[in-house]
Each structure stands twice: as C-alpha cells, then as structure tokens.
Amino acid sequence: MSLLLELFLAAMLVGGGIFALVGSYGLLRLPQPMQRLHAPTKATTIGVGAALLVSALDMVPQGSISWQELLITVFLLLTAPISALFLAKTLLMRNEDPASLPDPGTGTPWATLEDDRSDG
Numbered sequence: 523m524s525l526l527l528e529l530f531l532a533a534m535l536v537g538g539g540i541f542a543l544v545g546s547y548g549l550l551r552l553p554q555p556m557q558r559l560h561a562p563t564k565a566t567t568i569g570v571g572a573a574l575l576v577s578a579l580d581m582v583p584q585g586s587i588s589w590q591e592l593l594i595t596v597f598l599l600l601t602a603p604i605s606a607l608f609l610a611k612t613l614l615m616r617n618e619d620p621a622s623l624p625d626p627g628t629g630t631p632w633a634t635l636e637d638d639r640s641d642g
Contacts, residue, residue: 527583531576538572541565555613556624563606571595 545568548561578591614623614632626632 524583531579534572535576538569538576540569541572542569545569554622554624556610559606559609559613563602567598567602571598574598 542565545561545565548565549558552558552561574591574595578588578595581588623632
C-alpha cells in the first residue's frame, strides 16, 4: 500500500474516532433528552461511517473494494436520521412539558407537540 494512501486512511480513522468519542461524550453529558438525541445521530454516525469507509478502502491496493462495508455505511447514513426522527416524535408524544424542550428555532412550537395538545 502506498504511504500516501496509508496516511490518508490513518487520518480518516483517527478523525472518525474523534467524532465517535465526541458523540459518546455528548450522549453522557447533555442534560435534556432532545439534546442527547443529537449527539449519537450525528457525530457517532460520522465516526462509525468513517471507520467502515476506511475498512472498505483498505483493499484498494489489491485492486478491490469491500462492497459489503460500503453498503453498510450507506445504510447507516440513511437510517440514522430516520431513527432519530422517530425517537424525537416518541419523546414529544410522551406528554413532555413544552417548557423543558429546546427551542426549535423556527419561532413556532414543535409541530408534533402542537398537534398532540390540540386533540386532547
């Protein structure tokens, strides 16, 4: 394997490890459930995705790529936001106090929370 490719893959692996570490730390340290949801779905997904990508590209000098690992990476990047959406909606439907939720940043309340409150 060429030295340049090895250095690139090593840097990508270290960067992915840093992302995973920051995501895990955020999961432990953030105070509110909606904030804790953000850390693993963003930073940890990038960290694991980088590790899988490095593992898939490690076979490039032999003339092949591990397609299974690339498919796992794509699946991970597609499903993590969807699962985060379902977890957030579940949290909102649990009759969470609106004052305890972070500001959505749109100037309006959370849409799911507003629909749930108007029904009952």
